[in-house]
Amino acid sequence: MVYTPSVTSTESVPVSALARRIHGWTWQAYPIGMGTGAVYVSLSGLKFHPKAITTLETIFFFLNLILFVLNTSTLVLQAILYPKQAWRLVKDPVKGVFVPLIVLSFATIIIGVINYAHPTGHVATEFVYALFWIYTSFAVITCFPMLMIWFNNPHDLSHFTPAYAFLIFPMMLVGVVSFNVLRVMDPADTRSVGVLLAGYFFQGLGFFMTFIYICIYIIRIMSTGFLEGHQANGAFVACGPPGFTALALINLATRAREILPKHGLVSELAGEIWFAASVMGALMLYGLAVFFFFFAAMPYWFKIHKHLNEILGCWALTFPNVGWIATTKILGDVFVIRGFYIVHAIMVVLICSTWIILIxxxxxxxxxxxxFRSKEEDVIKDSLDKEEVEEIEKMSQYTASIQGSPVHEHPGSRFSNV
Incomplete structure (x- = not known):
């Protein structure tokens, strides 16, 4: 009896260019928006700040909004149309670490709302306050499941990269979002105490967890040498935890100087003590962040692979450095040293130039x-039911047998590259 399959072949099934794009979209798209957000966050801290700079910041803010909506809607479509691919990306030990970046992108949008929408009266303080708790909840809900998935599998130390710390980054950035929210809140408002304490709580949690990742990164390069290929971009991620924590400590302590005395908390001098201690701690963390920047930058050109298909990883050159760059300007304000402002301006120009090259x-x-484009056979496989895939495999075996070519492939091997 001759077997006659009902499905002819995968090649006969048409696959549109749009379907290949949706199927091929990954969570690595969010760093593009975060790099865009890094531009207007960096520009907003410039000491010399004409109106034209503010206009430029606003343009980048709306561009970031567009990228966020594009990435989120595409990944939602992918989850609806190709659920197997969507789940595969979440569980992937490498690509899965980029899932929390949707939360980080949301953080840059909140900062933009505070900087450009609140001053014009388009957004009320109550809305900004609500955004803070939405972000905090979003960070916790996203990070903990991803941590459970990641830690449920063993990982090779010889392939470890600081980019794995992205799993914790959203909770660490709560402190940064916190001090930005407190800028528009009344210090006498009792709700400001909750925002302040939550900022410190999650900043500490996030920093110390990411610091453990950084320690593992140092151990890794001791045994294997500097990171190579696309992993060389991840070396800049190590600048993020100390840089953003230094920024958060000084700014949160600045708000604590106003909030704690108004509510009679801890002691009369608590705010001043917190501020003085924070400046000292921030200065030390700032030095660590600057060290990691040069530690990553010096061998970078000789270690990175100059391939366009690895360009997405290069966006790590932007947003992880925002923390220590912004801290440079804050230290200039604290110590009244003009040199800090000059260094800050130079680094902002470099961030903008890097964004232009990368985009x-x-x-x-x-x-x-x-x-962001899958192969046709990958799209077809995830579009078919299990029975249809088995039918196609049987057809392949049947075709090979009638042509006199023995089949040695394991069932499903033609899709093994998925």
Whole structure:
């Protein structure tokens, strides 16, 4: 009896370019928006701040909004149309660490809302306060499940990268979101105490957890040498925890100087003591962040692979450095040293220049189909039911047998690259 399959072949099933894009979209798209957010966050801290700079910041803010909506809606479509691919990305030991970046992108949007929408009266303080708790809940709900998935599997130390700390980053950034929210809240408002304490709580939790990741990173490069290829970009991620924590400590303590005395908390001098201690601690963390920046930058050009298909990893050159760059300006305000302002301005120019280069290269990679595009057979496999896939495999075996070519492939091997 001759077997006659009901499905002809995978090649006969048409796959549109849009379907390949949706199927090929990954969580690594969010760093593009975060890099865009890094531009207006960095520009907003410039000491010399003409109106034209504010206009430029606003443009980048809306561009970041567009990228956030695009990435989120595409990944939602992927989860609806190709649930197997969506779940595969979440469970992937490498690509899965980028899932929490949706929360970090949301943080840059909240900062933009505070900087550009609240001063114009388009957004009320109550709305900003609500955004803080939404972000905090979003961070916890996203980070803990991803940590459970990641820690449920063993990981090779020889392939460890600081980018794994992205699993904790959203909770660490609660402190940064906190002091930005407190800028528009009345210190006498009892709700400001909750925002302040939550900021310290999660900043400490996030920093110390990410610091453990950094220690593992140092151990790794002791045994294997500097990171190479696309992992060389991840070396800049190590700048993030100490840089953002230094920034959060000084700014949270600045708000504590106003909030604690108004509510009679701890002691009369608590606010001043917190501020003095925070400046000292922030200065030490700032030095660590600057060290990690040069530690990553010096061997970078010799270690990175110059391939456009790895361009997404290069966005790590932008947002992890925002923390220590912004701290540079704050230290200039605290110690009244002009040199800090000069260094800050130079680094802001470098961040903007890096963004221009990366957005051009990312556009080229997207146009050539090197990123965010799946193979046709991968799309077809995730579009079919299990029975249909088995039918196609049987057909392949049948075709090979009638042509006199023995089949040695394991069932499903033609999709093994998925």
């Amino acid at each position: 051009v290269l990312t556009g080229m990679a997207f146009w050539r189909g090197l990123i």
